[in-house]
Amino acid sequence: MKENPSSSPAPLIWTHPSPRRRRSPLERDDIVQAAVAVADEGGAQALTMTAVAKRLGPYTPMALYRYVLSKDGLTDLMLDSVTAEIPVPDEPGDDWRADLHAVAVETWAMVKRHLWYAQLMPTRPPLGPHLMRRTEFLLQVLVRQGLAVGDAMTYAALLDRHLLGSAQQEAEELAMRRRHGLHSPQQLSEAVTAARDLAAEGGRHPLLTEWMTAPSGAGMDEQFELSLAFLLDGIATHLPGGDSGATP
Template structure:
């Protein structure tokens, strides 16, 4: 069965005027969708769930305001970009500027882990997203690099942040599903599966790694990996250190 064609970008669909018999509107629908996705993840986001949350009689009632579920996702993605604070006066050095923006972005993604699952499902061309992109490219333009090189820099950072959010979203959903809320609980549940593998001895390097772990490491692994990425970009592209 063929999938439904993607819906138009919501920015091309003017919001219809309200009706005297309903309090529905894009803002309320968006708030409900964000609350559902924040609490339960992207798979829980259905038009039926959102309709129930806003008191709509049927899911079809929402289509008048958002066009389709795609339109709702457009609004959600742009809302997250809108939460990322953009400084009035960025730091002088390109790396300090980019690191600061990445930290601010990660802080917002931690509140909306579903973003990593949905961000690449729709073109991020809403006003908040475009404002974010415009700020970031203006911030990097003084490097004097080509547009393709700037794309490589921003893609490397986005890939890291969005990928980390996606990984964390899946892990948290797994923990909620099976009731393993702490690391100790997760380790205890995994032990019956891991111990026979270690005892059997067919994977010696894996066994040495597993048994040698101490839990020591950077307090903020996402930020540490970001630093490694920027170190590599600095050397590979010959950027100012």
């Protein structure tokens, strides 16, 4: 069955309020939460209208379109729904760097709970109410530092590219482990051992072999914090007035 009932482009879900309840107890939010659960468990590739209908119970995929218009509409609703998990202050504080860092870290935590977000976010316009509120806050923080709104949007986009890129990598690594049956630390360790033996052949990669013998270094969260600090340092050097605010 096709995921959209029509080949013509569907209107944006935000221009269509949720329909009034009829005889069915189903509501739009029920569909969104079921879709989030499907994607949380199986990733973006598992998200189909059939899978969502099956999770809801006695409903056909076609019955869902009355509430979400299309699969794109459902995706928009899902992205905005989980974005609501990110705390966004009403107003920026006195420390621009702390404001950006807090939103970035909270976004990173949300995306790790919903790794499909990083896979689906680039496919849809960020027009949901929670998505726009988050973007508006980032712009307010940067414009208050003297940036033009165009430059502020550029820097906000850089932050999100960093977030989504990091999360996409983690999502793909998780998908790779699932494909190859690497579900436990022991299974992963055995795979690394096999790769180490390959790297050690002929002695051409001594440093790589040394690392693979006893892997060390920053984990994903530490790498995220480190690269986020680098990015904020870079933004600081482009603020009017030379207020670097850079980490020592």
